[in-house]
Amino acid sequence: MTLSIAEPAKTPTLIHLWSYRLTFLLSGMSLGAWAPLVPFARERAGLEEAQLGLLLLCFGLGSMLAMPLAGMMTTRKGCRFVSLVGGALICGMLPLLASLSSFTGLALALAAFGAGLGSIDVAMNVQGLMVERDHGRPLMSGFHGLFSLGGIASALLMSLLLWAGASPVAAVSVVVLLVGGLLLWHARHLLPYGADDPGAPFAMPTGKVLVVGLLCFIALLVEGAILDWSAVFLNRTHQIDLAVAGGAYAVFSLTMAAGRFSGDYLRHRFGAVSLLIGGGLLVMIGFAMAVLLQPWPLFLLGFALIGLGLSNAFPVYCSVVGAQTAMPAGLAIAVITGIGYCGILLGPALIGFVAHVIGLRDALLCVGALMFAQVLSARRMVRA
Numbered sequence: 001m002t003l004s005i006a007e008p009a010k011t012p013t014l015i016h017l018w019s020y021r022l023t024f025l026l027s028g029m030s031l032g033a034w035a036p037l038v039p040f041a042r043e044r045a046g047l048e049e050a051q052l053g054l055l056l057l058c059f060g061l062g063s064m065l066a067m068p069l070a071g072m073m074t075t076r077k078g079c080r081f082v083s084l085v086g087g088a089l090i091c092g093m094l095p096l097l098a099s100l101s102s103f104t105g106l107a108l109a110l111a112a113f114g115a116g117l118g119s120i121d122v123a124m125n126v127q128g129l130m131v132e133r134d135h136g137r138p139l140m141s142g143f144h145g146l147f148s149l150g151g152i153a154s155a156l157l158m159s160l161l162l163w164a165g166a167s168p169v170a171a172v173s174v175v176v177l178l179v180g181g182l183l184l185w186h187a188r189h190l191l192p193y194g195a196d197d198p199g200a201p202f203a204m205p206t207g208k209v210l211v212v213g214l215l216c217f218i219a220l221l222v223e224g225a226i227l228d229w230s231a232v233f234l235n236r237t238h239q240i241d242l243a244v245a246g247g248a249y250a251v252f253s254l255t256m257a258a259g260r261f262s263g264d265y266l267r268h269r270f271g272a273v274s275l276l277i278g279g280g281l282l283v284m285i286g287f288a289m290a291v292l293l294q295p296w297p298l299f300l301l302g303f304a305l306i307g308l309g310l311s312n313a314f315p316v317y318c319s320v321v322g323a324q325t326a327m328p329a330g331l332a333i334a335v336i337t338g339i340g341y342c343g344i345l346l347g348p349a350l351i352g353f354v355a356h357v358i359g360l361r362d363a364l365l366c367v368g369a370l371m372f373a374q375v376l377s378a379r380r381m382v383r384a
Helices: 014-045 049-077 079-097 103-135 140-163 168-189 207-238 247-270 272-292 296-310 313-323 329-358 360-369 372-383
Strands: none
Touching: 014 049, 014 079, 014 103, 014 140, 014 168, 049 079, 049 103, 049 329, 079 103, 079 168, 103 140, 103 313, 103 329, 140 168, 140 247, 140 313, 207 247, 207 272, 207 296, 207 313, 207 329, 207 360, 207 372, 247 272, 247 296, 247 313, 272 296, 272 313, 272 360, 272 372, 313 329, 313 372, 329 360
């Protein structure tokens, strides 16, 4: 018995489009499944805060090390191949992350899990921008909206199963079966190539790709700041209980997902330049409201504006580097994603150092001000 492989046409059919969308959804589900496992892993291994921080760093290191290789492999072997390899790593590592109790074992499993997610991240973005180009209209924001939705849905599913009494291994096995089963089911519709002309397996990043990478660094630094510092800030400044202060990130995540689902229409209607400029301004206004205003409806509105403004930055930047011809799309995506990941990994620590000197309020205002770089560079980056 042979497996029939469907070769996608240049103009994607509806089944192909939904297969591409499903890859983003499954990637988000994989990431969302890890978050509820963190406290269980910490308890099993008996980790202190510093040890947990070092463990979590392994995820980012695994992703960053895998991304350049994934970019080359996507160009040479195709999006389908890299997506399946990444999916296999993810599905293999999640049960281990739910059961291992040694620091070394967890560190290795988390690095491999990060490598799987980093690989599928590169492949799905290369595939997304190739499909966007062939389809002739903006699609990347909607793809990334499904990534956000997958993360939210998976985290909620895991939390519900754990609340109902399921063990971490049993709960994560449900997600693994969903992710692995759906990935195998729709893999035949994924792109078997990663570039129209594979070219050289390696190319030095161009100036434009590096600048876009730095802009992604800023965008993901902002996301990391909200993830790691918003609850701490609200607790210290507004004396809001930590259990409730985490709601700021939930508001941020929901508006980011909503912004991405509307992003393709807005980009088609107003253009990528307007989307980047408007988004950057919304983030800066949102930081000012979230940090400076006291009434809780107003600072929550600030976090909502940050999520809305930030939502389409990375999808648009993927399209920007996909349009350049100096280096293969797979390698360019790997570069900007790798630099961007540095923002979400190193950014929160840098904010901590700055906050120690000037205070957390001013440090967060400085983070918001960094988005001025997106506003100033938008026209040049999109039209260069």
